[in-house]
Each structure stands twice: as structure tokens, then as C-alpha cells.
Amino acid sequence: MHNQRHYPYVTIPPGASPLPNPSPLQAYPDEFEHNAPSGDLLNPWDQTPTTRHPNGRPGELRSRPRTRSAYEPLPPTISFPEPEIHRFASQRTTLHPYSPRHRPSKSDDGHDSLPPSGDHSTRPFTPVTPDSASSMHYPPEDDWEAPVNQLTQELSNVSLYSEEGLRLFQAGHQLAEKDEEWHRLVPPEAQEALGKKEVERQSVLFELFKSERDYVEDLRLVTEVFIEPLQFAKPPVIASDRLRPFVQEVFWNLGQIFVHHERMLAALFERQLDQHPLVQSVTDIVLETCFQFQADYESYIKHYPIAEERHRTELSRNKNYQVFIQKCSQDPRMRKRDMITFLSRPVTRLPRLHLILEHIQKITEPGHPDLEDLPLLLNILSDFLKSTQPGIAAAENRVKYWNVCESLTMPKGQIMDLDWYDDSRSLVYSGPVARRSKSEMDWHPWTDLFAVLLDNYLLLTKEERRTGGILKRYVSSRPIPLEYLKLGSFEGQPESRRERSEEGGILDSLRAQYKPIYPFTIYHSADKLERRYTLYAPTESAREKWRNALVETKGIDDVRRDANKWFAPQLVDDGSFRSPGAYTPRGFGSKASGRVVNAVSFTAAGGKRLMAVGCATGIYVGLRGDISFRKILSYGNPSSIIVLQEFNKFIVHHESYLLSYSLDILARVAMYQAPASSLDASMEKIAGEDGTVLFCTVGRIKQRMIVIYALKSFFQITVHALEACNLSELRRTPSRGSQGTVSSFRPFGEPLYVPKDAYSVMALAKMIAISTEKGIVIADPTDATRQIIQVVPDFSGATCDSTDMADLKTRCEDAKPLGLIRTETREILVVYDTLGCYITKQGVPHRKCGFILWETKATSFAHRGSHVMLFSSEFIEIRSISTGRLDQVIEGSDIRLLMHTNLKSHSADDPLLVAMRGTKDDKDGVSDKIIELVRTGDFNSTQTPMTPTPVEGLWDEWDM
Structure with a gap:
């Protein structure tokens, strides 16, 4: 019958005889020693092992204070006789059923054990009737402890007959599946006495015990069925070098989660044995465990999509792994479940636990202490599950990203570094x-x-x-x-x-x-x-x-x-140099400087930093950062201006001549410290009298500062190299021109005859590279016997596929070579205007004749650290030299590389000046903006990410 009372009692029938056990002390000899008070002060009907462990106020449901761990045994205390001794719900220090110190069960002391079939043999209950109920005392609704303890004492005797079945349940799958339910382990009389709502609550609590037991068993199976056989398989299923990373990536921290739940299950089983059939609360155990396992669960749940994908990928590619998984599925403990099910168990466990606890909260009577703790526990679980959703989404996105990347097939021959393996890619x-x-x-x-x-x-x-x-x-x-x-x-x-x-x-x-x-x-x-x-x-x-x-x-x-810029543009000037624009008055254009074509920085006496700027109307010099520049030389649109600071030389290539001036006098004239005539007196003609200078550059060859220029005369082009001399060597140097004059430069080797289509030159460590329409010619001006070494790339010695080589050769023939850059991987990058390719130090194409296509058509390039900078009219494309990866793009209008000599081997102090369309367009004309590209440093390191690692002895032939 349905009991309408809030907290029913069980009435002991009149004349009932005591239990067969003459003394409760004999059933628990280890728990009751000599601490019991003299005299039989305890009623053998309500005597339990917990009566000597009072804790807190009478009737306290919690077995331990909130600050004490649910897993810690309570210190022994001595109970003294009091007028009323209550049985505390979770104070009995029952050992774990699997412990070797397992105390004798009550069924071992003469009671019939509960058959696995659920055929209970218990003493009959006397159900509570309306007549008896009217004569019984009802406590106030908010007084929870007294009726619960009385009910617990009365049900304790009934539980003696179902404890053996409970132990079989806790041992795991030793009862029939239909018998693993709370109502199958409790007599009907007890169920009737408790009432429908309490019966439902106890059934849900039993479901929590059961689901936790199955969960721990599944986590144990992962180790026993999957991990250990995989690690010790002979022959190995997965190669030894990949086995450990694979196990770590697939099973992640599953072992740590197993430890948490193994401890929680032990505490739950202890509580169940102690309080069965009326388990009052397990909230304290779950709450404490929840605080402990959150970090491990968060890590596992966020990693789970990656673990699942790693397993699926290995399963699709490794036949041995397929056989291994099939063999694992034949284990009867698997119950036809696959590995994905086991890997996903931690992901689904917490939501299921949340649902069970939510159900318990709904059916818990008012006044029960769980109504204080359950909302806290549910909020913690709910907030935690919500917090893991972004992590799961990110991991799933990562898996999709990997799947896409693995499925991509790039065009044959092209080298494409899309930076796939960066952790930030998605x-x-x-x-x-x-x-x-x-x-x-x-x-x-x-x-x-x-x-x-x-x-x-x-x-x-x-x-x-x-x-x-x-x-x-x-x-x-x-x-x-x-x-x-x-x-x-x-x-x-x-x-x-x-x-x-x-x-x-x-x-x-x-x-x-x-x-x-x-x-x-x-x-x-x-x-x-x-x-x-x-x-x-x-x-x-x-x-x-x-x-x-x-x-x-x-x-x-x-x-x-x-x-995260690799190179940061720093404004040097915007407004000092103007070109006529739409708002410029008629006739004012003659006063404008014109378009900037060259610029170079240098240091004057006293440490002042100056800058020389070549424009359409001449060469201007002024303090760097100052808006006032003075026109010093009238060479309009100079092809090159070069500063040799250590030799006090300012070199100008204008039209067909190559001229040199004193750098000190140039600075003094610019700062109005010397007359302009003194600068003219320091002029020295380097070349141009015997022909037309086509192009020039400077660089260090064999540790000497060399000026290299191409001279066109009649129907041939020759390349000359001159060594810059210091003051102590000037008197001993014969003049290249008229007798009696002292030259600041002396010949370095012999002139080189090159094809007529040559258009640029660059200095290597021991040789020079001359760019021509048919390739780059490598020559040694100091060795007349082998001046022309070869033209690179050399396709005759390529070992790559003939189709790939033919494709690369065709592309190179249609492109314009700009120069060479040494890489850190024993290779050389050949830079063309539309592409780049790698060659060995013998000039043979490398990397399977692969090539990198630039996004823009470059007009010039510069090498800084581990990057190549490609300049076009609208973009500066910055790429990694070793991989071709695009790291940065700087956008502008009418971009020009102003200074491109690398006198200090691409050091951080070597300035890189660039001009582009400025921001001003008014009556004074359209401005040209001059910026300097400054390499940035790594925020987490004292070294910049662009600093190359020097490798000695790699370039014995070219010594780049």
C-alpha cells in the first residue's frame, strides 16, 4: 500500500525473536574491541557497528565533515552511553569488498544468502496500517534525522538477507542481468514500507552504482584488451618508432581518468554496503571526485576528436592494425562494441552522470540535505560540460583540417609550402x-x-x-x-x-x-x-x-x-620629395624634386646620420628624419648611388659614367660647412671614358671591397672589377687614367667578356654572378684560365624526371633571372622575376626540379636573414628562403627598392630603404614616401627568427 507519511517507520512485529547472532560483537570482531562500555546498554535490535562512531549532530546524513575526504577512514572514537544513540548513515568503516581484510558478511554468521535468482527469503514485514499510523508519533517536517535513523535501524535487519546478493553485484556481472536492480535485492515488505517515491529514489541511486561499476570496468578493458596487447605484440602491429606516439595520441590520459573513478567506485561501494537498502546520500563522494577529475576530463574531451581520427586513419592504412582490432573485438568482454565506443566513454560519462543526479534531485523529498548539495554539484557539472564544447569544436575542426590537407594533391612540379603543420592553422x-x-x-x-x-x-x-x-x-x-x-x-x-x-x-x-x-x-x-x-x-x-x-x-x-610582422615598415620621410600632380599649379613642376629612384644612408663626422636621395632632378642630401634636404649634385635619375663608409667614398652611376666623391666633403657641403666647389675637386672618374657603363654594384670578394661594373664598347660587353684602396695604399697605386693622378681603386683580376644580353651583376664570396637572358654566368675575374665556369641552372646534369626537368627548363627560359641566394640546406636559390628554383652548388636543379611561383612579377629582390624580399610595383612579397613559404606581404603603390647592396652580408644593421607613393597630394605635388624595412625580433626569444645559422665550408667552389 502507498505510504502517505513523509518518513515511514517499519514496525517490529510483537513477539519477534532476536536474530540468530547472539551478539553483534561476534559479527564484527575487528571493529568492536574493548571500547564498548560495561553493561548491556545497547539494544541488540538496533545495534550496528556505527553506533560507536557518532559524528556531528544526531542523525547527520553525511558520513564525514565537508572538509574531510570521502576516501579517508575516520579516526576511531569512543562512544559513551547516552539516553539515545542514533545510527549514522555512512559511519560504518566497512572495508572494500575486494580488500584482503574483508570482514565476514552477515550471511556468513548463520543467515541464508540471497540466491542469484532473486528468490528472497526474509522475515515478514508488518506493513504500516492506518490504525497503527494514527497512534504513531510524527516528527516535524523539517526534522529529518530522527525518523530516518529509526527507519535505518529497522531496515538494517532486513538488509542482512540481501547483502550477499549485493556483494555479487559489486563483484561485477555475477548476477543475472535482470537481477541487477535495486528492487530485486530488497524484500517487498521493505519496498512497501518505503513508499513509491523513496523506492524510485533508491532505484535511481542503484543505477548510479551500476553505471559507475560498468564504466570503471570498461576503462579497465581499454588497458587489458587494447593498450597492453598493442604494446607487447610480436611481431609489432605498429612500427616501434611510431608506437609510443600513437598510443599517447589515441588513448591520451585515459589512465588518469581511470584512477579517479576507481577510487570513487570504491567509496560508492563502501557506502552502498554500509547503508543498503536505504542509501541516504552519495553526493559528497561524487562532489569531491568531481573537483579532482575536472582537469583530466577537460584534457581528454578536447583531445577526443583527434584521438578518434588517429585511430581511424591507422585503421584505413595499416592492415596489421585492422587484424589486431578484429582480434580484440572477439573478446567476450567487448560485447560486440568497437574501439570507438570505448574511446568515447569518458565523453559521454559526465552527461549521463548529470542526468542521473538531476533525476535524483527531482524525486528527493523536501528537507533532505541533498537538496542543498545536489544543485551545487549539478551546476559544477553543467558549467564544466559547457566549457568543454569550444574545445571539442576546435578539435573537430582540427580533424577536418587534417582530412582536407591529407586529401589535397598539388600540381606536379610546384613547391607549395602552405604552412600546414603550424598548430595555429585551421x-x-x-x-x-x-x-x-x-x-x-x-x-x-x-x-x-x-x-x-x-x-x-x-x-x-x-x-x-x-x-x-x-x-x-x-x-x-x-x-x-x-x-x-x-x-x-x-x-x-x-x-x-x-x-x-x-x-x-x-x-x-x-x-x-x-x-x-x-x-x-x-x-x-x-x-x-x-x-x-x-x-x-x-x-x-x-x-x-x-x-x-x-x-x-x-x-x-x-x-x-x-x-606578427617579420619586417616592420618605419617611415623615414613623406613630403620632402614631390612630383607634379593634379593640384600642382602650372609652372610649379620645375621646383619639384621629382620621383625618388635611389637612396642610401651613411654616418658623417660627429655621428650624425645622413641620407642621400637620388631623384629626377638630382641628388639631395640631408639629416635623416629632417624635412630639409639640400640638392648637392645635379645628376638626374642616377642609376645607382653607393656609399663605401670605411673608404670615405660616395659612388654615383649616372648615364654612361661611374664617378666617385669624398663622403666627408659631401656631408660637410650638405650641412653648409664647406663650399660646393670643394666637392667637385674631390671627384674621381672610375669608368665611362672608354665606353658606356651599363650597370654596377659593390661587394666583398675574398675579403676585399670590390666595385664591379659592365662596360659596353663597340659590339662587346666586358665586366670589370676594381678594388677599393685605403689611404695608406693610394700612393702606391698607379692611375688608370692620365699620368700623375692618384686613383682610389685598382684593378682586381682581368676583364670578363660576357654575352651582350647581360643586365646585372652580383658579388659572391670568391666569384661574381652575371645575369643574362639565358641564365646566370658564374665567373672568376682573378683566374684567366677558367673565367667562365658555367651557366646555371645546368639542366644537362639534372637527375629528376624528364617531364619535370623539361617543365622547369621551359619556365626558366621564359623568366628573367635576377640573382642567387645561398640557403642553409646546402642549396642555392635561383631568383627569377616570376619563380624560384633550387640548385646544388654544382648548379644542377634540385628538389626533383620543383619550382616556386611568386604571386607577383618581381622587378628586384633583396636578401635579409632567412628571407628573400621580392619587389613589384604594388607588393613586397617576403618569403622563406629554405621553403618558399609566404610569410608577409606589404602593399603599396609605385614601390621601388632604393638600396639593394648587401655590404655587411645581410646583417641586421644593413638598412633596406624603399620608396612608394606617399600620402600627400596637394598644391606642392604628390609626395614620395621613403620607408625602412626593419627586421623584428622574436617576442619569446633574444634572437630574431630570421638570423641564419652560419655553416662553414659549404661553398668551396663558389663560396657564396
């Missing part, structure tokens, strides 16, 4: 798009593509499903870096795409259907016409998603790159 958005064919004669004008938006690139691919279900995505066009990606229109009207009938046949055209598709346009900012793409999304919402994803991703990329 997949932003992907989906199917369509593109219209350019050919008007194409019978199938639509091409289905799969677009992939990473956080640094946009890729357009074609999908192909191979045998075995392997998906490949072929990159159909060059990936577009987000720095160059521009968005066009997303507002176009939908167009109709004709869909083929799935049935096919002669009447296919009549059964064809038309579907609307929605266009949007993107393009490459460096090639707006050729690399312009109009793509079609299948729905309007998909087009809007693409738009939002592109806008958001580009914004994030701009902020990230702005905060």
Missing part, C-alpha cells in the same frame, strides 16, 4: 561550388569544384573518389593567399543550371531539370584579370555563408599578420 569553411567553363564549344559548361577556405589560403579543388573509398582533391588552380584575396560582388541574380536526368537515354534533353545557382566573385589583387573567379553556390544561404566566412577570415588574418 579549416574555416568548405563546400561545393560550381564554375562555368570558358569554352563556348563545351557541351558541359559547368565544372563542379570543392572550395576550401583555410585561415591563410583559399583553394579550389576537384574531388575524385578512388577505389577503396579514398577521396582525393586535386588543386585546380593556384591557392590564393588571403593577403592577395579580394572580394567582388555577392549580389548577382541567380542563374539556371541545367541538370542531367538520372535516367539518361535519348530523351535526356527533354527530361532535364534546371536549378538556380547563386554567383559570387573573388579575385587575386596582383592579377585582377587572369586570376578572377566567378563561383556559384547551390543556395542563397550557402553564398551568404561564403561571404561571411571570407570577410571574417580576412579580418582575422589581417590582424594576426599585423601583429
Whole structure:
């Protein structure tokens, strides 16, 4: 019958005889020693082992104070006789059922054990009747302890007959599955006495015990069935060098989670044995464990998608692993569950635990202490589960990103470093798009593509499903870096795409259907016409998603790159140099300096930093950072201006002449400390009287400062090298010109005859490299017997595939070589205006004849540290020398490299000056802005990330 009372009592029938055990002390000899008071003060009917451990106020439900761990045994205390001694719910220090110190069960002391079938043999209960209920004392509703302790004392005797079944349950799957329920281990009389709501509560608590037991068993199986056999398999399932990382990545910190729950299960079982059949509370145990396992769960849950993907990838690629997993599935303890189920158990355990506790809260009577603790515990679990969702989403996104990257197939021959293996890389958005064919004669004008938006690139691919279900995505066009990606229109009207009938046949055209598709346009900012793409999304919402994803991703990329620049532009001047513009008055253009073409910094006497700027109207000199520049020389549009600080020389290449001036006098004239005539008196003609100087540069060859220039005379071009001399050597140096004059330069080796199509030269460590239309000529001016060594790249000795070599050769022949850069990997990067390729120190193409395509067409380049800087009219493209990875892009208008000599072997102090269109356009004209590109340092390191590691003895032949 249904008991209407809040906290029912069990009535002991009149004349009931005592239990067969004559004394409760005999059942627990280890727990009761000589501490019991003299005299039989305790009633044998309500005597329990916990009566000698009072803790807190009478009737306290918690077995321990809040500050004490649920896993710590309580210190023994001595109980003294009191008028009323209560039984405390969780004070009995019962040992773990698996402990070797297991006390004898009550069934071992003469009681019949509970059969596994659930056929209970118990003493009959006397149900509470309305008549007896009217004569009984009801405590106030808020007095929870007294009736609960009385009920616990009465049910304790009943529990003697079901304890053996409880131990079988805790031992794990030793009872029939239908018997592993609370109502199967409790007599019907006890269930009737408790009432429906309390019976439901006890059943849910029992479900918590059962689910925790099964969970711990599953975690143990992971080690016994999967991890240990995998680690000790012979022959090995996974190669030894990959085994440990694989186990760590797949099973992560599962062992630490197992330890937490093994301890919690022991505490729960102890509480269950102590209080069965009326378990009052387990909230304290779960709450304390929850505080302990949060960090480990957070780490596992966030890593789980990666672990699952790592397992699936190995399963698809390793046949031995497939056999191993199949063998594991045959273990009867697996119960037809796969490994993914076991790996996901920690992910699903906490939500299930939350549901069970939530159910317990709903059916708990008012006034129960659990109503104070359960909301706290539920809030903690709920907040924790919410906090892990972003981590799970990030890990799932990471897995999708890896899947996309692994499926990509790049165009053959191209070297593309998309920075895939950076931990910060992620997949932003992907989906199917369509593109219209350019050919008007194409019978199938639509091409289905799969677009992939990473956080640094946009890729357009074609999908192909191979045998075995392997998906490949072929990159159909060059990936577009987000720095160059521009968005066009997303507002176009939908167009109709004709869909083929799935049935096919002669009447296919009549059964064809038309579907609307929605266009949007993107393009490459460096090639707006050729690399312009109009793509079609299948729905309007998909087009809007693409738009939002592109806008958001580009914004994030701009902020990230702005905060992580490899080279920071620092403004030097904006406004001192002007060209006539739309707002310039007529006739004022003659007063403007004109476009800046060269610039160089140097230090004058007294440590003042000056800068010389070559413009259309002449060469101006002034203090760096000052707006006042003075025109010193009238050489308009000089081809080059070079400063040799240690030799006190200022070199100017203007038209057909190469001239030299005193650097000190130039500075004094600029600061009005000397007349202009004194500068003319210091002029020295280096070359130009015997022909026209085409180009020139300076550099160190064999530790000497060398000026190299090309001289065109009649129908041939010769390259000359001159060594700069210091003051102590001037008197001993014969003059190249008229007799009686002292030259500051002396010949270095012999003139070199080069092809007529040569247009630039650069100094190597021992030789020089001359750029021609057919390649780069390597020559030694000091050795007449082998002046011309070879032309690089040398395709005759290439060992790569003939198709790849032919493709590289064709591309190199169509490009303009700019120079060479030594890498740290025993290679040389050949820089062309449109591409770059790697060669060995013998000049042979390397890396399977692969090549890097620049995003822009470069007009010049500079080498700084581990980066090559490619200059075009609108962009400065900064790439890693060793990989070709695009690290930074600087955008501008009318960009010019002003100083490109590397006199200090690319040291951090070597300034790199660049001019571009300024920000001022007024009556004074349009300004040219001069900036210096300064290498930034690594925030977490004292060394800059661009500092190269010097490698000695690598360049014995060219010694670059």
C-alpha cells in the first residue's frame, strides 16, 4: 500500500525473536574491541557497528565533515552511553569488498544468502496500517534525522538477507542481468514500507552504482584488451618508432581518468554496503571526485576528436592494425562494441552522470540535505560540460583540417609550402561550388569544384573518389593567399543550371531539370584579370555563408599578420620629395624634386646620420628624419648611388659614367660647412671614358671591397672589377687614367667578356654572378684560365624526371633571372622575376626540379636573414628562403627598392630603404614616401627568427 507519511517507520512485529547472532560483537570482531562500555546498554535490535562512531549532530546524513575526504577512514572514537544513540548513515568503516581484510558478511554468521535468482527469503514485514499510523508519533517536517535513523535501524535487519546478493553485484556481472536492480535485492515488505517515491529514489541511486561499476570496468578493458596487447605484440602491429606516439595520441590520459573513478567506485561501494537498502546520500563522494577529475576530463574531451581520427586513419592504412582490432573485438568482454565506443566513454560519462543526479534531485523529498548539495554539484557539472564544447569544436575542426590537407594533391612540379603543420592553422569553411567553363564549344559548361577556405589560403579543388573509398582533391588552380584575396560582388541574380536526368537515354534533353545557382566573385589583387573567379553556390544561404566566412577570415588574418610582422615598415620621410600632380599649379613642376629612384644612408663626422636621395632632378642630401634636404649634385635619375663608409667614398652611376666623391666633403657641403666647389675637386672618374657603363654594384670578394661594373664598347660587353684602396695604399697605386693622378681603386683580376644580353651583376664570396637572358654566368675575374665556369641552372646534369626537368627548363627560359641566394640546406636559390628554383652548388636543379611561383612579377629582390624580399610595383612579397613559404606581404603603390647592396652580408644593421607613393597630394605635388624595412625580433626569444645559422665550408667552389 502507498505510504502517505513523509518518513515511514517499519514496525517490529510483537513477539519477534532476536536474530540468530547472539551478539553483534561476534559479527564484527575487528571493529568492536574493548571500547564498548560495561553493561548491556545497547539494544541488540538496533545495534550496528556505527553506533560507536557518532559524528556531528544526531542523525547527520553525511558520513564525514565537508572538509574531510570521502576516501579517508575516520579516526576511531569512543562512544559513551547516552539516553539515545542514533545510527549514522555512512559511519560504518566497512572495508572494500575486494580488500584482503574483508570482514565476514552477515550471511556468513548463520543467515541464508540471497540466491542469484532473486528468490528472497526474509522475515515478514508488518506493513504500516492506518490504525497503527494514527497512534504513531510524527516528527516535524523539517526534522529529518530522527525518523530516518529509526527507519535505518529497522531496515538494517532486513538488509542482512540481501547483502550477499549485493556483494555479487559489486563483484561485477555475477548476477543475472535482470537481477541487477535495486528492487530485486530488497524484500517487498521493505519496498512497501518505503513508499513509491523513496523506492524510485533508491532505484535511481542503484543505477548510479551500476553505471559507475560498468564504466570503471570498461576503462579497465581499454588497458587489458587494447593498450597492453598493442604494446607487447610480436611481431609489432605498429612500427616501434611510431608506437609510443600513437598510443599517447589515441588513448591520451585515459589512465588518469581511470584512477579517479576507481577510487570513487570504491567509496560508492563502501557506502552502498554500509547503508543498503536505504542509501541516504552519495553526493559528497561524487562532489569531491568531481573537483579532482575536472582537469583530466577537460584534457581528454578536447583531445577526443583527434584521438578518434588517429585511430581511424591507422585503421584505413595499416592492415596489421585492422587484424589486431578484429582480434580484440572477439573478446567476450567487448560485447560486440568497437574501439570507438570505448574511446568515447569518458565523453559521454559526465552527461549521463548529470542526468542521473538531476533525476535524483527531482524525486528527493523536501528537507533532505541533498537538496542543498545536489544543485551545487549539478551546476559544477553543467558549467564544466559547457566549457568543454569550444574545445571539442576546435578539435573537430582540427580533424577536418587534417582530412582536407591529407586529401589535397598539388600540381606536379610546384613547391607549395602552405604552412600546414603550424598548430595555429585551421579549416574555416568548405563546400561545393560550381564554375562555368570558358569554352563556348563545351557541351558541359559547368565544372563542379570543392572550395576550401583555410585561415591563410583559399583553394579550389576537384574531388575524385578512388577505389577503396579514398577521396582525393586535386588543386585546380593556384591557392590564393588571403593577403592577395579580394572580394567582388555577392549580389548577382541567380542563374539556371541545367541538370542531367538520372535516367539518361535519348530523351535526356527533354527530361532535364534546371536549378538556380547563386554567383559570387573573388579575385587575386596582383592579377585582377587572369586570376578572377566567378563561383556559384547551390543556395542563397550557402553564398551568404561564403561571404561571411571570407570577410571574417580576412579580418582575422589581417590582424594576426599585423601583429606578427617579420619586417616592420618605419617611415623615414613623406613630403620632402614631390612630383607634379593634379593640384600642382602650372609652372610649379620645375621646383619639384621629382620621383625618388635611389637612396642610401651613411654616418658623417660627429655621428650624425645622413641620407642621400637620388631623384629626377638630382641628388639631395640631408639629416635623416629632417624635412630639409639640400640638392648637392645635379645628376638626374642616377642609376645607382653607393656609399663605401670605411673608404670615405660616395659612388654615383649616372648615364654612361661611374664617378666617385669624398663622403666627408659631401656631408660637410650638405650641412653648409664647406663650399660646393670643394666637392667637385674631390671627384674621381672610375669608368665611362672608354665606353658606356651599363650597370654596377659593390661587394666583398675574398675579403676585399670590390666595385664591379659592365662596360659596353663597340659590339662587346666586358665586366670589370676594381678594388677599393685605403689611404695608406693610394700612393702606391698607379692611375688608370692620365699620368700623375692618384686613383682610389685598382684593378682586381682581368676583364670578363660576357654575352651582350647581360643586365646585372652580383658579388659572391670568391666569384661574381652575371645575369643574362639565358641564365646566370658564374665567373672568376682573378683566374684567366677558367673565367667562365658555367651557366646555371645546368639542366644537362639534372637527375629528376624528364617531364619535370623539361617543365622547369621551359619556365626558366621564359623568366628573367635576377640573382642567387645561398640557403642553409646546402642549396642555392635561383631568383627569377616570376619563380624560384633550387640548385646544388654544382648548379644542377634540385628538389626533383620543383619550382616556386611568386604571386607577383618581381622587378628586384633583396636578401635579409632567412628571407628573400621580392619587389613589384604594388607588393613586397617576403618569403622563406629554405621553403618558399609566404610569410608577409606589404602593399603599396609605385614601390621601388632604393638600396639593394648587401655590404655587411645581410646583417641586421644593413638598412633596406624603399620608396612608394606617399600620402600627400596637394598644391606642392604628390609626395614620395621613403620607408625602412626593419627586421623584428622574436617576442619569446633574444634572437630574431630570421638570423641564419652560419655553416662553414659549404661553398668551396663558389663560396657564396
